[in-house]
Amino acid sequence: MPDNGSLRPGFAATQRSRVRRHPERAHYDRETVYAILDAAMMCHVGYVIDGLPYVTPTLFWRDGDRLYWHGSSASRMLRAQREGIPVCLTVSHVDGLVLARCAFRHSLNYRAVMAFGTAHVVEDESEKEAGLNAFIERLYPGRTALMRPIAAQELKATMLLGMAIEEVSAKIRDDGPLDLDIDHGADCWAGIVPIAQLVGMP
């Protein structure tokens, strides 16, 4: 059975990861963090070059407390990250629009994870090949057996980056509108409009 994190201790809420706003929506246990990460394909990786922030959307996958992403060996993002720089890898899911009876109380239902770590490049050829195949298998179980192995020049042209989750927090809002009593007479509909990412048929 894959490790869903439920039997292991949670992460510590640190100076960097602790959720300040709505701390009641914060989660630091592995089961919640893993579930939000694993429900996503895309993450947004933040990093700093010459003091300036960059945020690159990219596909990623998880193996225990390690997160991986990949790309071209010629990519500016990956070349910057291979030196072992700090990154913030953020994942978000939009679950619903929350319409309240006054502007201020409008909100969003969402699940998000901010994971902090240090990017490193996976140099070892067999670890790299296994990692890339794990990525294919994660999205398309059984598919690597139907295709030829990754060629040497393809492996060389691909950079695999990884990071251990050093600090992390999850934040979830899953509730209806939290209207004030004085606004319940307002002449407008209030409630949740659900939003979901759907995978269609080819």
Next chain:
Amino acid sequence: MPDNGSLRPGFAATQRSRVRRHPERAHYDRETVYAILDAAMMCHVGYVIDGLPYVTPTLFWRDGDRLYWHGSSASRMLRAQREGIPVCLTVSHVDGLVLARCAFRHSLNYRAVMAFGTAHVVEDESEKEAGLNAFIERLYPGRTALMRPIAAQELKATMLLGMAIEEVSAKIRDDGPLDLDIDHGADCWAGIVPIAQLVGMP
């Protein structure tokens, strides 16, 4: 008619914004950049505190070449940004999984924008109120007329941040698998699995 940017000159591809990988997928014209931004509700804002990267998912909206986001006046992100720090605001849409006949050629269809600018806080009360109401109207046209105005203490509790787009690029992949001739005999299905974000019924 709202300005869709089609009649105005494009943005310059700068050292920071120029797309290196697959430059044929890059776009710098306002019409494309605006369309990708306006199709999204959520963005990921990257910023630097004490040299470390942070990426916060947040709702945003656009007015011409200006982007806005908001939150609690007590938010760490917004307090850091109000000082006028550089930010990278990234938007991405996942449009499809591209399954190819070898691992290396697997890809993703997507639309993304990376916008660079300097965050500033909107202090002027009437500009702030107008901005927040524009945000509600953008998502729910006509709704502000059904609700009471934003109260003074609500306005005070909310911080409105904005930035002018200083540099920006869009990147789009919208294609099937680009397989090598040698792989066309592979015994696996190849094609596009569409993905979309759907807004449901309440």
